[in-house]
Amino acid sequence: MSWEENVRKVEPYIPGEQPKDKNIIKLNTNENPYPPCPAVRKILDNFDEDRMRLYPDPDSDVLVSAIAERYGLKKSQVFVGVGSDDVISMAFMTFFNSYKPILFPDVTYSFYDVWAEVYRIPYECKPLDGNFRINPDDYKCENGGIIFPNPNAPTGVLENTEMIEDIIKSNSDSVVMIDEAYIDFGGESCLKLIDKYDNLLVIQTFSKSRSMAGMRIGFAMGNEKLIKFMNDVKFSVNSYTMNHITQLCGAEAIKDEKYFNETVNKIIHIRENTKKELSALGFEFTDSKSNFIFAKHRSMSGEEIFNKLKENKIFVRYWNKPKISQYLRITVGMPDEMKKLIDVLKEILS
Amino acid sequence: MSWEENVRKVEPYIPGEQPKDKNIIKLNTNENPYPPCPAVRKILDNFDEDRMRLYPDPDSDVLVSAIAERYGLKKSQVFVGVGSDDVISMAFMTFFNSYKPILFPDVTYSFYDVWAEVYRIPYECKPLDGNFRINPDDYKCENGGIIFPNPNAPTGVLENTEMIEDIIKSNSDSVVMIDEAYIDFGGESCLKLIDKYDNLLVIQTFSKSRSMAGMRIGFAMGNEKLIKFMNDVKFSVNSYTMNHITQLCGAEAIKDEKYFNETVNKIIHIRENTKKELSALGFEFTDSKSNFIFAKHRSMSGEEIFNKLKENKIFVRYWNKPKISQYLRITVGMPDEMKKLIDVLKEILS
Numbered sequence: 001m002s003w004e005e006n007v008r009k010v011e012p013y014i015p016g017e018q019p020k021d022k023n024i025i026k027l028n029t030n031e032n033p034y035p036p037c038p039a040v041r042k043i044l045d046n047f048d049e050d051r052m053r054l055y056p057d058p059d060s061d062v063l064v065s066a067i068a069e070r071y072g073l074k075k076s077q078v079f080v081g082v083g084s085d086d087v088i089s090m091a092f093m094t095f096f097n098s099y100k101p102i103l104f105p106d107v108t109y110s111f112y113d114v115w116a117e118v119y120r121i122p123y124e125c126k127p128l129d130g131n132f133r134i135n136p137d138d139y140k141c142e143n144g145g146i147i148f149p150n151p152n153a154p155t156g157v158l159e160n161t162e163m164i165e166d167i168i169k170s171n172s173d174s175v176v177m178i179d180e181a182y183i184d185f186g187g188e189s190c191l192k193l194i195d196k197y198d199n200l201l202v203i204q205t206f207s208k209s210r211s212m213a214g215m216r217i218g219f220a221m222g223n224e225k226l227i228k229f230m231n232d233v234k235f236s237v238n239s240y241t242m243n244h245i246t247q248l249c250g251a252e253a254i255k256d257e258k259y260f261n262e263t264v265n266k267i268i269h270i271r272e273n274t275k276k277e278l279s280a281l282g283f284e285f286t287d288s289k290s291n292f293i294f295a296k297h298r299s300m301s302g303e304e305i306f307n308k309l310k311e312n313k314i315f316v317r318y319w320n321k322p323k324i325s326q327y328l329r330i331t332v333g334m335p336d337e338m339k340k341l342i343d344v345l346k347e348i349l350s
Numbered sequence: 351m352s353w354e355e356n357v358r359k360v361e362p363y364i365p366g367e368q369p370k371d372k373n374i375i376k377l378n379t380n381e382n383p384y385p386p387c388p389a390v391r392k393i394l395d396n397f398d399e400d401r402m403r404l405y406p407d408p409d410s411d412v413l414v415s416a417i418a419e420r421y422g423l424k425k426s427q428v429f430v431g432v433g434s435d436d437v438i439s440m441a442f443m444t445f446f447n448s449y450k451p452i453l454f455p456d457v458t459y460s461f462y463d464v465w466a467e468v469y470r471i472p473y474e475c476k477p478l479d480g481n482f483r484i485n486p487d488d489y490k491c492e493n494g495g496i497i498f499p500n501p502n503a504p505t506g507v508l509e510n511t512e513m514i515e516d517i518i519k520s521n522s523d524s525v526v527m528i529d530e531a532y533i534d535f536g537g538e539s540c541l542k543l544i545d546k547y548d549n550l551l552v553i554q555t556f557s558k559s560r561s562m563a564g565m566r567i568g569f570a571m572g573n574e575k576l577i578k579f580m581n582d583v584k585f586s587v588n589s590y591t592m593n594h595i596t597q598l599c600g601a602e603a604i605k606d607e608k609y610f611n612e613t614v615n616k617i618i619h620i621r622e623n624t625k626k627e628l629s630a631l632g633f634e635f636t637d638s639k640s641n642f643i644f645a646k647h648r649s650m651s652g653e654e655i656f657n658k659l660k661e662n663k664i665f666v667r668y669w670n671k672p673k674i675s676q677y678l679r680i681t682v683g684m685p686d687e688m689k690k691l692i693d694v695l696k697e698i699l700s
Contacts, residue, residue: 003525003549004575006448006494012585015408026404035400044394044595050385052599053561054376058365082432085588093468098356118443118586144356175353199353211403214594225354235362236468238435244564245394246593249402 013114016317025340027331028315030182030292032211034263037256040249047245056244058235063242066251067219071191076224079231080250082241084181084205084218088147089115091201091220094233095175096121100144105134107323109153109179128323132157132286139167146171149179151187154317154329156288158187165190168197175226177201182290184209184264185271191221198223208291209264210253217242217250267291271332277342281349296326300349308348314341363464366667375690377681378665380532380642382561384613387606390599397595406594408585413592416601417569421541426574429581430600432591434531434555434568438497439465441551441570444583445525446471450494455484457673459503459529478673482507482636489517496521499529501537504667504679506638508537515540518547525576527551532640534559534614535621541571548573558641559614560603567592567600617641621682627692631699646676650699658698664691 016029060080068075081087092115096102099122104112106125116123126138132155139146146167151158168176168190176199178190183204191202201222207213220230234241242250253260271293275285278295285295296302306318306328317329330341366379410430418425431437442465446452449472454462456475466473476488482505489496496517501508518526518540526549528540533554541552556567570580584591592600603610621643625635628645635645646652656668656678667679680691 003445003495003523006445006524007579008444008447008583009579010582010586012582013589015405015585015589018405018407029405031405032403034403036402040399040402044397044399047394049390049394052386052390052564053382053384055365055368055379055381055557055563056566057368082591083588085590089587094358095353095356097358114586118583145353173353174356207405213405213590214402216406216590216593229357229359232360232362233358233468235365236360236464237439238433239363239365240435240563240566241432243566243593243596245595 008118010114010118013111017315019315021313023313025314025333025337027333027337027341028317029213030208030290030331031213032208032263032267032291033332033334033337034211034266036211036249037253037259039252039256043245043248043252047248051244055240056242056247058239060242060247063217063247063250066254070254070257071221073221074224077194077221077227079220079227079234080242081218081234083207083216084179084203085111086216086241087203087218087220088177088179090230090234090237091175091177091203092116092119092121094230095201096145098144100142102145102147103139103143104147105152107132107152107155109149110319112147128155134159134163136163136166140170143171143174145174145177147177147179149181150190151182151185151288151290153182153290154292154294154319154324154327155286156182156290156292156294157286158289161188161190161193165193168193168200172199175199175201177203179203181205181208185291186268186289194222198225201226206250206253210260211263212250212253215246215249217246267332270335270338274332274338274342281342281345292329292331294327294329296328297349302326302328305345305348309341309344312344314344358468360464360468363461367665369665371663373663375664375683375687377683377687377691378667379563380558380640380681381563382558382613382617382641383682383684383687384561384616386561386599387603387609389602389606393595393598393602397598401594405590406592406597408589410592410597413567413597413600416604420604420607421571423571424574427544427571427577429570429577429584430592431568431570431584433557433566434529434553435461436566436591437553437568437570438527438529440580440584440587441525441527441553442466442469442471444580445551446495448494450492452495452497453489453493454497455502457482457502457505459499460669462497478505484509484513486513486516490520493521493524495524495527497527497529499531500540501532501639503531503640504642504644504669504674504677505636506532506640506642506644507636508639511538511540511543515543518543518550522549525549525551527553529553531555531558535641536618536639544572548575551576556600556603560610561613562600562603565596565599567596617682620685620688624682624688624692631692631695642679642681644677644679646678647699652676652678655695655698659691659694662694664694
């Protein structure tokens, strides 16, 4: 017998590579190619470093208020965390406590099964169809909770809110979480449904559309009761998570609607252009409504293209997993980065 | 039946008040009265805000390296988290997984039972003696793990490393965590024992002696196997927790040994002076080796003094709990703040 027997052993999640070489074209972790809104510079310049000695506001009031105002909610309907990973992980711990399996698609964000394992939550994966679409009937059985991203990751496929509402309505005994990390790039949010269904939690992030992956801000919106339960658990794990600078920068980012719209629209524009170019090169892809393109080539294998791009210092994401092993997930970068990508692909495929 | 039945329900931890009124003398959450080391200003000034769009280094290499160098360890012996609360909570989840109760003192950091509740870990509290001392024999029974702070909170009492080594040695089948949040204010660390005992985890924080409560940095040191297990769990919960600015500021703070020694010594000096003044006013207290004084008055109740100080805009910490309901925990502040405290106490007690 040894202390090792009592260790919680897990297969840790392996995040996309964060190379330190600055010459790499980094299209592998869905970061926004544009900097955050200009006002964050002022926050850093004016930040009184003496403030670091004091604990941050545990309620993140400045940030929660800004989010609530932007989305027309009460502050008590908004939960914030250290990236949407923190928010979803906390939501798993808070709401997925039955002995029934939680449900999510077989092709989806690769953290869901990791969280289920670490918190020892039983789960069942529901297969997407041949076009990577959800069949709502799969989610009408007994379950301990439901989660899926919309648009889905890594496929980029957007489901409409009517179909999602049907799932939420059929599951009044479970919490249904819609992970909207990519919703701002052309999707319709389920936020409009949170007053109608008390079992709906909508989760978003500052990492993609707000160019702040590096600051770690995610948030959830739902009815006050859901948010209160989450805060109770959060305050039992770590009362002070988001530091003061982050709260201030986040509040500025949410206020600058003009900059947000400009950069999101640019990304959508680059995405659609890149789709055309990829198509001309023999790629097929889903109609992604996110800041990435999920594409496979007609003749060359995904793994081969992935490796050849890497040799050319272009990083994209590849998973050797069932159903998607021919696909690459390519983050939408700057126009010159996408041009380089297309040029290199032309070479590789010639 | 409703989704509410499956919610993890907890009594959330209530942190010390974070008043927004700047005229309050804040001696209630053990923050350092001195600002962080001067180099953090340069970090903020020189930080390229474009960097915010990228995910931070998930390994926090710059910070882990600085800590490892400072304490003469390998990088693989250091774990970092969002405050020591994050580190300890992660350690509870990683190491306290048996069905046997974990052990900690009856008077101690008030988060231990909260974490045990939220993670559903059975626990047993071992009574401190009349002088708030640990009896090592209490920790020589079957258990699922052991944790206590040294110096203890909120008493400030320091135990010697020989007694602690005895406990570690007697528990080779459990992980023993020593929470050294306050060790830099006059105690001897158990760090010297980590190569000798593979079941020892030493936890420290930047919130107290490094004036960075607001940035949220905690760390654990132990043998490589322990640290690897913790990182596996951490990467399964949230790969990217500590943002880039925080990693850089933390690394500067750990490098500036001179500033660290100066401010720590000033605080020790103010603490010892304040003890004398409190003694003259009829207070009794433990021989605190931390950045707070744990004191009770010979004739006036703790609760009454607490309330009267609050009326005078001086916040200290008070718990209406067995054994300590007559005590106040008073953080060591700036000399002028301590003078004001003593003046107001004189009035209250006259």
